[in-house]
Amino acid sequence: MTLQTEFEFRLPKGYIDSEGSLHRDGIMRLANARDEILPLEDPRVRRNEAYLLVILLARVITRLGDLRDINPGVIEKLFASDLNYLQGLYNRINGNGSSKLPVVCPHCDEKFELELEPAGES
Template identity: 60%
Template sequence: MRRTVQFQNPGQQQAGPTERGEQPRAPQPEPLRTEFAFELPRGYVDDSGAVHRSGVMRLATARDELVPLRDDRVRENSAYLSVVLIARVVTRIGTVEDIHPGVIEDLFASDLAFLQDFYRRINAEGHTRAAVTCPSCQEEFAVDLAGGRLGES
């Protein structure tokens, strides 16, 4: 499911004519991102032993959050909710495109924790950037949590 929606910032004013009477170009609205690339810290190891690290997660819909609540596995063990939910919104890990709860179950715990945090960031906060402060020089900057491996800057 790919969706791109054009929107205009409600506070954005349409500019009037210039001194020469020309109509200025209206600012182009930004497309709504519905898919976000990520890089797993460890990676998914498939049946042949290949390691898959890069992947794509899409924004969750209300249905994505409601359907797992009817799943018997979730009813028996509420901790399983995140496995079913993550399996619904991850569209690809490496060359693996058939993402189902069994694939998510086979991830390393650190990769599942990464995907849970990534899910929260893109669905609740709308981006994958985090503000950080350098412990040495105290300079503030943003890092993109979607890419790169652990320890890279």
Template identity: 55%
Template sequence: MSLQTEWPFTLPKGYVDDQGTLHRTGTMRLACARDEIEPLRDPRVKENESYATVIVLARVVTELGTVPRVTTKTIESLFVSDFSYLQDLYRIINFQDTSVLDSLEPGAPFPTSSVEVG
């Protein structure tokens, strides 16, 4: 038995880069403790605690279309529905049963009950 550490995803709308290219598919990896600790040292988080989510997602989204490197600027530029989708995916793969992902169509919103942390 092996541990799955990466999950492919398809964003509901997609990220549009500076050249106008749409990127919808990507990969997210499991987070490690450092992914949640390091953002707390960032001055942007000291100004606004919510920014930690942007930093964490920039660390764990390892691929997004042909974007060479996913950065906080990339995450900041996502449409709200895509940002929410990645937050839900993060919660599912790090804190919940990932079997819910097998039944979803690419880009489909996650069922509300699947993202509640119990």
């Protein structure tokens, strides 16, 4: 069994870069302890705790469209709905890791697990 460490996603709206290009598809990796500890020392986070999310996402998003250098400036320019989506994805993949729902077939009573894939993720 291998551990999945990278997760593809599709933003609801997308990031528009300085040339007007739209970037919606990306990859987020699992966070490590360093990703969650180092931003706490950042002066921007000390001034405003909400900025922690911006720095965390900049650290764990490895690709957004054609962009490979995802920095806080990119995350700051996301639409609010995309930021909310990415926060939810971050919490899901770095939480208990379970996106399976136990279900029972209404026809044959067989029990199985259904893998949930939230809208926008692939």
